[in-house]
Amino acid sequence: MSARDAILAKLKGAAPDKAAADALLIAPERPAVDTGALEAEFLARLALPSVSASHDAIDTVADLPAAVARYLAAQGEPHTLCLPRDPRLSACDWSGFTLHEAAAPDEVATLAIARLGIAETGSLVFETAPQAPMLPNFLALHHIVLLAVEDIAAHLEDAPLVGAQPRAHYWITGVSGTTDIEGTYVRGAHGPRFLHVILLRGAVG
């Protein structure tokens, strides 16, 4: 008998009742979020020590390069950027920047668009796609994220995609950190040491 058959033979039983599974989700206990003030709620979570993200705000996508330049300058970093091949980003005027598409092992900064922000936790929600590589978002020292204010949702339950799934659906909730040595928190274990969210008041396009 195959291991599969052996395991399943021991686990024979009634098929799960969808209604029973759904009943376990009625009115879940979760942190309260003021849905009338999602932006403020989200920003409050971004500022938590465990998240430690900074933020800026712009009115249109056209303002994005200036906001990125502002951030990099403030950090004392060169205007070098890993920029995924996303038409919404390529449409901006990146003159003055050194751009590249693939992230180097010592990549300084990368830019990505979050599909959603989650007010409950300050999480940023991403998916892999042809125009959205995953590696740069973990490799770079500075992870810069564009998020439209209108894309801020209340709870984690708002994050999952319905239907076909991409290779990876992921939530980033703050900078890389570790407490592996004496329980002491330090930033930037492996992933980005800095997370900077640029809020867009208008639509991403």
Add this chain to the structure above:
Amino acid sequence: MTRKVALFVTCLVDLMRPRIGFAAIRALEAAGCEVVVPEGQTCCGQPALNSGDRDHAVALAKQTIAALEPYEAVVVPSGSCAGTIRCHYPELFEHDAAWLPRAHAVAGKTFEIMAYLDEVCGWRPEGVSLDAKATYHDSCSGLRELGIKAQPRRLLKSVEGLRLAPLQGEETCCGFGGTFCVKYPSISNAIVGEKADAIDATGADLLLAADLGCLMNMAGKLNRKGSKVRAFHAIELIAGMGDGPAIGEEA
């Protein structure tokens, strides 16, 4: 209406510190109860239960149930023994149709003494005073199996002159654990050593708790390390017997 209660003395109180039993009687009578001490009782069987010796645990549980079932209510001056009867007897007879209802019946009318005096009788000590600073340790079984936490503190509040100093880690196990303390004495010692330090750090004159096993463990460690803190079962103070010898003091 007089409440008729049976006192389950517990083997440890019977053997090591009878005055806890007498304090229990005194407090219960002050609360308007008529107290009897059933003849057939010895030990609730907890040591056997916690050692995995199910057969002996069952035998002692049956003996205890038979001894206690004639009474309206059973009061126990120990959270772990009361917990054994209330929580574990029904588990022991889960598959015994004849004994399960009897186990449930006794479990349902068995109370830890602080809970009984406070919640059932709604009683407070009157005219009891003791000028002392005490700290209180919450014994684990009483705390987690029976929810004994506020009851002793409410009762002690009525002891005039008694001040309670908070104990750092008051809900942390003292390392007694029944047979644990003799099976793994070095681990137990490390745990009770920290507990004794925390008790000393309160600056209290008295250590109070409501389970003699834990009290003997903590008092024994305090004495070994030369601490001046004196230990009592809380019921002794509540019954107005806090002026007598503490645990380990000659009468």
Add this chain to the structure above:
Amino acid sequence: MSGFTDRVDLALADRILKVAVERTAGTAEAKRAVAVDAFPDFEAARDRAAAIKDHVVAHLGAYLEQFEAKAIAAGAKVHWASTADEACRIVIDICKAAGAKSVARSKSMLGEEIGLPHALAEAGIGRVETDLAEHIIQLADERPSHIIWPAMHKTREQVSALFKAKHRSPHEEETIAAMAESARRELRTQMLGADVGISGANFLIADTGAVCTVTNEGNAELSLVPPRVHIVTAGIEKIVPSMPHAIHMLRMLARSATGATLTQYTTFYTGPKRADDRDGPEEMHIVLVDNGRTKMREEGLAEMLRCIRCGACMNHCVVFRQIGGHAYGGTYPGPMGAVLTPVFDGLKQSRELASACTLNGKCQEVCPVRIPLPTLLRGWREKSWREGLEPTSMRWGLGIWAWVARRPALYRFGTGVAVRVMQILGKKGWISRLPLAGGWTRYRDMPKPAPQTFMNQYKKGRRT
């Protein structure tokens, strides 16, 4: 291998260990308390988490089949393993087929449980542990001592010395930040150069076929995105019905483990990279591992299958806090380890773990899925007693005591004698050496009892 009590003695004598354990577990305990207080109705949330896991365990076979079908539909290959050896063999075969010279591993307790590090070494495949703590453990050639903080037993000074001896360009400044930076430099190129990435799974989502990993460092993603092959080894109990169920469990996991509201990186992988994706593995393999779990379900340990490996039970355990994780001798330490280790290593080897517990109930109180750990530990004690594994002295001692205790008249006589004997042994109210109770009096004094038992005094008419 030394016995449990030898390991305990070693641990208790190690004051550095005590300091190290206290620093991390103490912080975790405090942070969890704050997080739980801030959460609306954590008790109800625990009920729900337990109910979700019980539902899954009750319908485990059907959910596994659903997960398998969805994962295959997404392009993953699903493998099944009944035993630890079988699971390792499957992983090694995949690595060999991929021509792998090195694998990057993201911390997985299941990997430790099945002995994967050892199996990879035997197969001659290089292994890079990418979790910072696992990296420390690998450099020190040790075993994890905690399921969340595997290097909990090491102080910063010890880690510093280790990195200085083993890293190519170690830190110069003696700070934890500088040490973490040294590991970042050391591991980055190794991670990016691995042929295979191996992870565990925190959750398997039945209705999408997704595998969820959580980390705070980002090492899982850095280990799993670049290599050509991604292998997941997961216990079959990791299933949840859907994403919202996973979300509830994630809220519980983060708060219970570290006191955070969520881990920094929470990723759901569904199949290998899609045709036009810029990165990601070309192959994804999921190895579903039984290794005793179906047996646990049948033999009274179904509640243990709720466990989400948060580590709260050990952080709050008075015994763990004194002896640390290595003394337990198994893959999993603390209360949950004391329940699990007999499943993997046999009760005869590990029966002492269940006994070395005060049954104080704190672990159950903090468990996010309400596992009745003390009850399960009592169950092992009972089995050990039934199978005659307990020491003869204990069996005889308890047997005689119980025999007497069942005869109240004889018992009264016996206790009467006992108190008289103790009267003789006591001095100034205390007994400092008591025959048959050396374990007690070695470390603490025994109060001298009153001259007569309660029952004797009561019989003679004393009432108050």
